[in-house]
Amino acid sequence: MNNSNVSGSCLGRDDHVVIAVLLCLVVFVGFVLNIFSLWVFCCRFPCWTSGTTLQFHLALNDTLITPVTTMLAVYFAMGNHWPFGRFLCQVKIALLTSHFYGSVAFLTLISVHRYVVVVHFNRSVCIKRKVFVRKLCAGVWSVLLVQAVIHAALLPSSTEGSNKQCFTIHQGNLTDSFFVMNFIRFIVGFLLPFCVSAACYGRLASTLTRLNISTAKGLKVRVKSQRMISVCLLIFGLCFLPMNVVRTVGVIVKKFYPLHCRVLQHTETAYYATWILDFFIKVV
DSSP states (O other): OBOOOTTEEEOOOOOTHHHHHHHHHHHHHHHHHHHHHHHHHHOOOSSOOOHHHHHHHHHHHHHTEEEEEEHHHHHTTSSSOOOSSSHHHHHHHHHHHHHHHHHHHHHHHHHHHHHHHHHHHTSSGGGHHHHHHHHHHHHHHHHHHHHHHHHHHSSSOEEEETEEESSTOOOOGGGHHHHHHHHHIIIIIIIIIHHHHHHHHHHHHHHHHHHHHHSSSHHHHHHHHHHHHHHHHHIIIIIHHHHHHHHHHHHHHHHTTTOHHHHHHHHHHHHHHHHHHHHHHHHO
């Protein structure tokens, strides 16, 4: 069915309730596990290292998505209608963008930290110091707050047909804004951090091949580093890459082929599917 309003613009599909249910299940499990992780960090790690601090902030960032999921479930259940008003729409945008790009930022910092600790183990580098890492994390949260305010201000809710829309590809009056901001987010929020992480892990992998594993310490460093490389590259490759690619395809189709409703709707469904994949892999 070609779901469009009287003005010819496309609207969202009405079959996203399954995606909403899956999102709620996966995010609920993830929320419980993240709360457990935060409890472990706070109660079971009396002495934090610089690496522990970065991992704590990554877990803290992952809890941001939980309030948004409930609102999304209601949005889908009401046939792609946003009933919560402008302010909560801005809260949704702020939390979503902070969650996604906070994850990228903290994973990148973890990559850099692991590279420095293993490759430059005998050098005094600032990222090894807890005080510096705490200030670095505060800086990341400050940048996330600024970008959240910018996104929330530039992408307000709007009415499409008889439905209220919030941060969706179907907001025709925001097509140009989505298009420009998407490529800024793709390059700055994903591509550059991915290149930094890939470079760090490439150097790290090269160092691990020369690492002496005849000692218990050497073996522990190698196993821990290999596990971290695998996890981070898996998240970048299976979570962040599909999400950014699908969103980019969506904004291009919306800008240049706005009446290809079926393509837009399938792209939107694929985008939400990448959310589920992202949350599932992080939970696992």
